[in-house]
Amino acid sequence: MTTAAPGKAPAKLNDLGAYVEGLLKDWDTPGTAVAVVEDGEIVFRQGFGKRNLAEDLPVTTSTVFSIASCTKSICAASLAILADEGKLDWETPVRAYLPDFALADPVATERITPRDLVTHRSGLPRHDAVWYGSGLSREEMVRRLRYLEPTTDLRAVWQYQNLMYLTAGYLAGKLAGCEWEALVQQRLFDPLGMTDSACSVTRAEQMPDHARPYREQDDETKEVPFRNIDAIAPAGAITSSIDDMSRWLLLNLNRGEYDGGRIISEAQMAQLHAPQMVMPTWNKYPESSLPAYAHGWAVDSYRGHTKVSHGGNIDGFSSLVSFLPDHGLGVVALTxxxxxxxxxxxxxxxxxxxxxxxxxxxxxxxLKDAADVKAAAGAGKDRTATERVTGTSPSHPLADYAGTYEHPGYGRMVIGLKDDALDVRFNAMMGPLPHRHYDTFDHEYQGLGATVPFTFTTDAGGDIVSVAAPLEPTVKDIVFTRRPPAEMQDERFLEGLVGIYDWSGQPLVVSFRDSTTLQVAIPGMPAADLAPRRGTEFRVGDRTGFRLEFVVDAAGKATAVTLITPFGVHVATKS
Known part of the structure; x- marks a missing residue:
């Protein structure tokens, strides 16, 4: 245990250190750091346990932890700063600032505002598999929002949504004329003296006094790698210490002032803490009321006292920042x-x-809650096992399932074949894909501690054309469409197929729609795109049973094409 930083701790906290040490033991947790502020002063500040088990390094008051989603209140504050400057209006549609911004719902696209982004009422569920473990840029993730299915109308229901906070940070950066990280550094961290803080998990790993991340796995506490979530930093990538986060608490308790200086106007601070949406969260214990969500903060009543707080969880870290505004009292705890x-x-x-x-x-x-959750998880695994249909086998050889599949919002998924077994590679999902039954295969996803089924679909021609998985459980399974072989989208290859073919005296025309896609005009039918199948064979649009197979010479030039339909086979020679 390290020595408490200067500050006269209230007598009521005299044995808090012993209590915290007991928690670390009960929960097999390496370390934690705690700061308490009261009446404008830091009255308790101390580190406990180890920040690094392998090297036996202690937690100090300046040890840097990931604060995860406690970042959200800082992201919302960055928008408030821009509102103070007249660069942002909370109620102006986002498209007024970002003309290319779009959601799947056209009405929501036109109406969603910055306030909607940070109050979790966009109509979108989490869709966290889009960003978790992906290498996508912030701009690319914002572009992909238009392909994500909503579950409700705009402002109808509170639904936690990290991608909206990413968008809020992206918007803030555009309006400020710099990266969001620079805005936070210059307008919040620097004036608050938060010298331990950064908007990057990867930067934290380079700091000398940083905590290593751990998680429970197979009933043991094990170190895990840092998760690089810098692209989605406005939603949860800030790293900080209790020395710094106590300053953040004081700013909020002092309604935007710190050390005699005004950082955010009192009017904007009032908005940040003002409840906007009721959170449909069941409170198990009577001490807390039904919460509402403000702007990066949850607001509820704790034993009759207004409480403003936000928690955070990410790979290897848990955090909570809370304060009671009517009592000038706040606590930050990082583990x-x-x-x-x-x-x-x-x-x-x-x-x-x-x-x-x-x-x-x-x-x-x-402790009892954790035991109940563990028992329920075990029962869930048992049920999954009983739901398997025995005596079944895949409809195709395993090699037929291997390939690259794509969803416009979620990105690419690679199904591989190694040692006569399938595996999956999709963002943070990487590992074996053993057979469950029929054309469904399972992946044990350590990130969720859950079994994720992947179900493949075969078209009328007998080809595997897609794979679906419940990556967002509140919407339909996410369907990834199989990508064609790369050579079948090569412009030089396709150029050899372009031309006019004589079909019993009528022209069958194959032409480019774009540099990677052909289209065909068949007499009596509207033009349709050609979807690569294999070799020189293509499907004709969405017309079931219609295919074109080209005959090519040694130079790769087509000499004829066979049109295969449910009604017969027709050959057309190149004119």
């Missing part, structure tokens, strides 16, 4: 273990003590 309830247990216990409320056995409650 280096994923999915840890320690920040919640610490925060609730500190509030109870400083408010003089009867003690609540928070740790005991959370």
């Amino acid at each position: 280096n273990k994923a999915g840890s309830p320690i920040p919640n247990a610490i925060t609730c216990t500190v509030f109870d003590r400083l408010l003089g409320l009867p003690a609540v056995p928070w740790n005991e409650r959370f």
